[in-house]
Amino acid sequence: MANRWLKLLEAHVEKAIVGLAALYMFAMLFFYLVRSPNTVEYQGRKLTPGELLEVVKQDADRLAQTFRGGAPEVAQVESFSAKLKQLHSGGIFAASSGAAELLKPELPLASVWGPKIEMPGKEAEEPPASVALRQPLAPSKPAVRTGRSLVLRRSLRLAGPGEIEPAETELAEEAAKPVETAWVTVAAYFDRKAQYQEMIKAGYAPFRAKAYVVGLDVQRQEMLSTGEFSEWQDVKPSAAMPKIELVEPQFDDQTGELINKEELRNTFDLIKQYQPLLMQPPFYAVEDGDFWEVPPLAGYEDLEAEEEELAEQERPAPSIGEGGRTRIVLAPSAPPRGPRGGRSPGGRGGEAGPVGRGPVVPARGESRDRKAEVRKQIREQLNDARRLLGSKDYRQALDLANRVLNHPEASAGDRTKAKRISKIAERWLKREERQTRLAGGGVPGVALTAGRTAPRGGEREAFELVRHPETSAPAVWFHDDSVEPGKTYRYRARVKLWNRYVGRPRPLKNPEGAKRAVIAGEWSEPSEPITVTPSTYFFVTGSRPPESAGIEVFKWRQGFWISERFDVGVGEVIGGVRTVEIPEWDEEGRQVRAPVDFTTGAVVLDLRFDEPVAERWRGQNGVFSYRERTSTVMVYLDPADGQVRERVMIFDRRDPTYRELKEQEF
Numbered sequence: 001m002a003n004r005w006l007k008l009l010e011a012h013v014e015k016a017i018v019g020l021a022a023l024y025m026f027a028m029l030f031f032y033l034v035r036s037p038n039t040v041e042y043q044g045r046k047l048t049p050g051e052l053l054e055v056v057k058q059d060a061d062r063l064a065q066t067f068r069g070g071a072p073e074v075a076q077v078e079s080f081s082a083k084l085k086q087l088h089s090g091g092i093f094a095a096s097s098g099a100a101e102l103l104k105p106e107l108p109l110a111s112v113w114g115p116k117i118e119m120p121g122k123e124a125e126e127p128p129a130s131v132a133l134r135q136p137l138a139p140s141k142p143a144v145r146t147g148r149s150l151v152l153r154r155s156l157r158l159a160g161p162g163e164i165e166p167a168e169t170e171l172a173e174e175a176a177k178p179v180e181t182a183w184v185t186v187a188a189y190f191d192r193k194a195q196y197q198e199m200i201k202a203g204y205a206p207f208r209a210k211a212y213v214v215g216l217d218v219q220r221q222e223m224l225s226t227g228e229f230s231e232w233q234d235v236k237p238s239a240a241m242p243k244i245e246l247v248e249p250q251f252d253d254q255t256g257e258l259i260n261k262e263e264l265r266n267t268f269d270l271i272k273q274y275q276p277l278l279m280q281p282p283f284y285a286v287e288d289g290d291f292w293e294v295p296p297l298a299g300y301e302d303l304e305a306e307e308e309e310l311a312e313q314e315r316p317a318p319s320i321g322e323g324g325r326t327r328i329v330l331a332p333s334a335p336p337r338g339p340r341g342g343r344s345p346g347g348r349g350g351e352a353g354p355v356g357r358g359p360v361v362p363a364r365g366e367s368r369d370r371k372a373e374v375r376k377q378i379r380e381q382l383n384d385a386r387r388l389l390g391s392k393d394y395r396q397a398l399d400l401a402n403r404v405l406n407h408p409e410a411s412a413g414d415r416t417k418a419k420r421i422s423k424i425a426e427r428w429l430k431r432e433e434r435q436t437r438l439a440g441g442g443v444p445g446v447a448l449t450a451g452r453t454a455p456r457g458g459e460r461e462a463f464e465l466v467r468h469p470e471t472s473a474p475a476v477w478f479h480d481d482s483v484e485p486g487k488t489y490r491y492r493a494r495v496k497l498w499n500r501y502v503g504r505p506r507p508l509k510n511p512e513g514a515k516r517a518v519i520a521g522e523w524s525e526p527s528e529p530i531t532v533t534p535s536t537y538f539f540v541t542g543s544r545p546p547e548s549a550g551i552e553v554f555k556w557r558q559g560f561w562i563s564e565r566f567d568v569g570v571g572e573v574i575g576g577v578r579t580v581e582i583p584e585w586d587e588e589g590r591q592v593r594a595p596v597d598f599t600t601g602a603v604v605l606d607l608r609f610d611e612p613v614a615e616r617w618r619g620q621n622g623v624f625s626y627r628e629r630t631s632t633v634m635v636y637l638d639p640a641d642g643q644v645r646e647r648v649m650i651f652d653r654r655d656p657t658y659r660e661l662k663e664q665e666f
Helices: 002-034 049-069 080-089 192-201 261-273 275-279 303-314 368-390 394-405 412-439 511-515 649-653 656-664
Strands: 040-042 045-047 143-152 156-160 163-166 178-189 213-222 283-289 475-480 488-498 518-520 536-544 548-557 560-568 577-585 591-597 603-618 624-637 644-648
Touching (some): 040 049, 178 283, 178 488, 213 275, 213 475, 261 275, 275 475, 368 412, 394 412, 475 488, 536 624, 536 644, 536 649, 536 656, 548 603, 548 624, 560 577, 560 656, 603 644, 603 649, 624 649, 644 649
Antiparallel strands (some): 040 045, 143 283, 156 163, 213 488, 488 518, 536 548, 548 560, 577 591, 603 624
16 A cells, blocks of 8 residues: 555656646746735835936935035923022012012111111122122232241141141151251232222222232342343242142033132131131241341331341340351350259359369469369360350350359460350350240241241231331231252242132123133332352461462351361362261260362452552541552352452451451350
């Protein structure tokens, strides 16, 4: 049975395949020859492949033409934020739905006494585009003062309300070391009343017309070797001046709203609180040298002369190192205790401490042995005084030195040694007392003007501003400690004020002015030239014809003047490094020797011996006349400004500065 079906399938399979092939061929002929080609529906129409390509190309050309020449339609969308702002900015004074104002700008009198009560803020609204920013007025012609001091370079940062703290960039170890610093202070008066009137004229609201000083911009010129001044150069503020971080306004690009309103408000609060420090910044804490004073502004020209007169009454000898600055008088105190608990020399009743002996005055006719014993005691007192200097017990050293000075049996040499010890002990005692006084001030490590203290605990006016004696205009000043000793400069300054319309473009005629937090003013007139106090002096004191001249060089080191003699010839530099005795003693009473750089940088260009010079001579009745003498004349190149100068030996020997330096030499 199975074989029969298999044979039947084999007999007809070829016929079935031929039939299927014929059927497929007839289907293809029908779809491609009888029936139309395939179509695609596009934008509601049925299109053949050829038609579809053409329609798509036309639509693409039309779209490209629209982008090239046409403008898109702008949809009118209502600004809900602006509507909300307008709704709430009206306040209680805005009428709603045609109703009358609820409150008037001026309320009726509550009683029959007093003026009308005005609602604050209502009268202060400025019309749009009604205010022109006013540039700060130029300050008065600057007054300048220079000095050279041993200072503690500590800077301050105004961090927040009532907070004054050391700047973060300060290195504590370096700030604790006294540094020799040459400085210039530039000061001028700024008429805030006139500035107020100018702001009112410019359309400022009265409560925004008060000027708040941010600081000074200062430029200087340096005198060249030709005698002319260089171009104006910006001066970097001294680290002594308090630092405050100024914030610039930031606006939203889309809405134009002020983003950092709170930061600007905080910065303005700091500026208002610390106006005294920003207008009249304190100077460094001065350990020795020239003490800071107000530059000779109008009304303060005679301040230095008055203090010099007081200083002469307080101590016998003037000081070049202090330059006529504020003197400190040592107050009398109880005799200090000795190192082993006994009373130091200088106690009442001739008591002697463990390191010294009281004066012994030999009677007339005493033996030589007794006198030798007295001389031995004097020498021991001098040795003890030196050891006390080495152990930094300056008060006992001063007491012992004064005992020798007042001893009737002390020789001239003993008194010279005692005077030297006394002078050094006095200087160190005064330095310690200044440090104690500064430590009790309001700002740690910063010396303020005498009679003024720093703000504490958020006080706004903790010290009185220096003002013009007639106009009451406050002074503003700037410290420059980037100067070079011996060079000559002149300065100009301009005031920087806080922009009272920062972040408020609506009232300004020029809205761009609201993007500036600080406005710089007009430049002042140039100051008078000033030569920075040098740290070295040199004088012609001798000669060795025909080769060299004797030069005495004075070097200011750690508050003391040290001198050394040099023989120089033509083409040589005056000065050099020498190992000399310095005003320090070790614990054994031996004086310390250390290298000191006496280099002046001056180059000798010519030496003329027995040169005729005209000397001024004061004759009878105070009449001056001139007489001709011969002297050694040295011509040299001044390194400070590159100019050629000369020094005359007979004039240098009688120079007041030379004599003063000799008195102050340790």
